[in-house]
Amino acid sequence: MTALHGWTSRVAVSGMVLATCLLAGVAPVRAQIAPPFAQLFQDTENAPRQVELQAETDRAAGLARQARARPNPTVSLMTENVAGERPYDGFGRSENTFQINQPIELGGKRSARIAAGEAGLEAAQAKTRDGRLAFAYDLARAYAAAEIADRRIDLAQDEVEEAEADLNAARALVQAGKEARLRSLQAETEANAMRAMLDTAKADRVSAYARLSALSGQPTVFTGLAAPLLPSLEGKAGYGPIDPQHSAPFLVATADREAAMHRVAMAKRQSVPDLTVSVGLRRLEIDNANALIAGISLPFPLFDRNRGNIDAAQAELRGAEARKAGALLETEAEISASLALNEAADARAAAADRTLRTAQESYRLARIAYEAGKSPLIELLAARHGLGAARGVVLDAAAARFDARARLARLSGRTITGEEIR
Known part of the structure; x- marks a missing residue:
């Protein structure tokens, strides 16, 4: 009351x-009010983390486009038999050659390079989706932290008001000669402690809102929330079975493994020498005639057969396969743990609500008994401490339930408010 x-x-x-x-x-x-979480997440497309994730995808897309490019031809112009001794001291006997050299990739290099580029793009897209899910999870936790900070201030203010009410009651009994002055000093000490807790809660609120603003990419610090997030999660969560093979971490590991496999194929194809075809026109000044020239060149793979790159790519593939297997095991364990924590969080919240009702009734009765002179101050202070602790337990339970819901939402590929992230 x-x-x-x-x-x-x-x-x-x-x-x-x-x-x-x-x-x-x-x-x-x-005031700079943060919009509801769903809207805030949509508005964070230009947040630094979101921009960085999109940049990685754009980088992979650029590399995939570049993989389709063919080798450029080489154009050369050469002059022979000039600036020498007679009869080659002038240009009368010069031979001028204009030549075009075109490398031709053999052994399926280009197709292997294109496949590796597309696989790299798919891996980058999978990582970007996983990064967006991680960002949505962190943003939701920051939003909830700001809301919890507001609630802690409200609880601390209630504690201060109740402590001051107890102090006034103690002073009245002291003045009436029914209590020793020591009791009013004890009550005053408690009130000062509650005021210090309120100051701490206010400082924590500043920190929580600063983090939320920084994470969402806002230059101005938010000062409040448009809509609370925690009450929407009070009901039972209907999370069905989550397939670990469709979770973002496993899809990232799978895409990395596919990209590594294509890089092995590309490294093997690189060991095949490329053919260079040359076509040109030669001007023979002494005969006042033109002549065509043509030729082909092929490297002889005597020293470099690309074995080092092949071995490195194969080792990378083995590592990617191990990460894929590990990601599946870790995701299965994470899903099981998150489902269990979700059930435990619901039970904890229900128990905390019952504890709060009991503590409220205990404090009410202790206050009546103390004002009537039927119980000592220490019992009233103990009852108020119990009430404050019960309020904190309720808030901690709400925070734990939120965290459990957020983890399940991330594993299912959604935000805390249910939007699917692709």
């Missing part, structure tokens, strides 16, 4: 201040 009265008083005072500002013609400071 005291907490409700204090909350009503705070609302009334805030309303009076706002009305006074309006009547005085003074515009109140406009």
Whole structure:
């Protein structure tokens, strides 16, 4: 009842201040309110982490396009039999050659390179999706942390008001000669401790909102939330069976393995020498005639057969296969643990609510008994400590339930509010 009265008083005072500002013609400071979480996540496309993820996908897309490019021809112009001794001291006996050399890739190099580029793009897209899920998870936790910080301030304010009410009651009994002055000093110490807790809660709130603003890419720090997120998660979550082979971490490992396999094929194809075809026109000044020239060249693979790159690519493939197997095991374990934690979080929240109701009733009875002089101050302080602890337990249970829901949402490829991330 005291907490409700204090909350009503705070609302009334805030309303009076706002009305006074309006009547005085003074515009109140406009707060930077964070939109509901679903809207906030949509608005973070230009957040640094989101931009970085998209840049990695664009990079892979550029490499995939480049993999389709064919080798460029080489154009050369050469002059022979000039600036020498007679009869080659002039240009009368010069031979001028214009030549085009075109490399021709053999052994399926280009097709292997294209396949590796496309596989790399698919791997980058899978990593980007996993990164977006991780970002949505972190953003949701930051949003919830800001909401929890607001709640902790409310709880601390209630604690301060109740401590001050207990202090006033103790002082009244001291003045009436029914309590020793030591009791009022004890109550005053408790009130000071509650005020310090309120200051700490306010500092924590500043930190929580600063992190939420930084994560969402906002240059201005948020000062409040448009809609709470925790109450929407109070009901039972309907998470069905989650297929680990469709989870983002496993899909990333699978795409990495496919890309590594294509890089092995590309490394093997690189060991095949390329053919270079040459076609040109030669001008023979002494005969005043032109002649065509043609030729082919083929490297002889005597020293370099690309064995080092092949061995490196095969080792990378083995590592990717091991990561894929490990990702499946870890994802299965994560799903099982998250489902169990989700059930435990619901049970914990229900138990916390029951504990809070009991603590509220205990404090109410202890307050009545103390004001009637039927119980000592220490029992009232103990009951209020129990009530404060119960309120904290309820908030901690809500935070644990949120974290369990957020982990399941990430594993199922969705945000905490149910939007699917592709």
